[in-house]
Amino acid sequence: MEHKDISEADPEVYKALKNEVERQESESLEMIASENFVPKQILQAQGSVLTNKYAEGLPGKRYYAGCEHHDKIENLARERACEIFNADHANVQPHSGSQANFAAYFSQLDAGDKILGPVLSHGGHLTHGHGVNFSGDLFDFETYGINQETERFEKEDVMKAAKEHNPDLIVCGYSAYPREIDFEMFREVADEVDALLMCDIAHISGLVAAGEHPSPFPECDIVTTTTHKSIRGARGGMILCKREYADEVDSAVFPYSQGGPLMHQIAGKAVCFKEAMKPEFKDYAAQIKKNTKALAEGLREKGLQMVSGGTDNHLVLVDLTDEETTGKEAEEALEEAGIVVNKNAVPYDPEPPMVTSGIRIGTPALTTRGMEEEELKEIGKMIGEVVKNPESEDIRSEVEDRVSELLAEFPLYEDSDVEF
Secondary structure: OOOHHHHHHHHHHHHHHHHHHHHHHHHOOEOOOOOOOOOOHHHHHHHOOHHHOOOOEOEEEEOOOOOHHEEEEEEEHHHHHHHOOOOOOOOOOOOOOOHHHHHHHHHOOOOEEEEEOHHHHOOOOOHHOOOOOOHHHHEEEEEEEEOOOOOOOOHHHHHHHHHHOOOOOEOOOOOOOOOOOOOHHHHHHHHOOOOEEEEEEOHHHHHHHHOOOOOOOOOOOOEEEEEOOOOOOOEEEEEEEOOHHHHHHHHHHHHOOOOOOOOOHHHHHHHHHHHHHHHHEEEEEEEEHHHHHHHHHHHHHHOOOOOHOOOOEEEEEEEEOOOOOOOOHHHHHHHOOOOOOOOOOOOOOOHHHHOOEEEEEOHHHHHHHHOOOHHHHHHHHHHHHHOOOOOHHHHHHHHHHHOOOOOHOOOOOOOOOOOO
């Protein structure tokens, strides 16, 4: 077998990788709420020789020999995850958040069982029951929504839906909800209808790990998350649960829904969890919240409205219903100016999903770059200028120039030897 540097072995892929480094480093402000930048040590783990090995099963119970070192790494990941999230048990093998949710559902339910989850356009995720997804296809999903007056999830609304539908399991946790989740409220609702409670903390896992958002335990029975958003780790998923659900969770991951785990990704998760235990990460998570509030202040000064009027976490959801632009148009105008956000439905959105009346904006990635309140407030104002004047080439050019200055002032990887 011939070993070559990728630049020689596959120049086309190498060029694309180099171009992506350039895009992340110096072409745009990354403000998609579900994205982040990982440190070099996680890139090293993900690119390691662990990719060479099959390790089906769990540590100490593998179906293949030669897994001694893989057992060590996976046990580190599981132990660290349990410590960070105050969980009894962790399964770090899910390849993604969607697969974590699949396994979590089937660990306790059968196809056709009833689940109560959030309306997709009210902050939910495709795996929370949408008809185009396995969740809506395989389970009988019913929904609860955001209160139209408060634009928050209120106990009386969730309780009404729960009593009406009598679900076997209730899902909380969201991909576009700017407020704290009231786990105690959801526990009370679940107990009232004798349902299990599951939370998908994919977006807020970094805040939870750092104590900047309430923990889903002990109120929740099962918790799922990705490991690559606000927690800033290797791309993948994880399931946390109380001890009584551990065996069923493990079996639902393997052999029910997955084969061999991606051990190089699990190594990246282990490194991520160690990073999340450091005081520096707690400072980082606290700064995310400060930055998001500053971003909201800048948007507010330019006259933009936000769902629920503000934020408690890592994102804001801008409501453009009263503006002369759609979410799609705002997303495109901002990208041309060097600011990357995503169009997003707002509660009771009159526009279709591919158009929307909102944009979702997050701060974890820019916080990783070292930006603080002053920069985020300024960026909020720039976003407001572009959204209010989407056809103005002069404003777009001014914003693009300032974006370039900020990117140069807060470098990402250029001072290290990271290439990809």
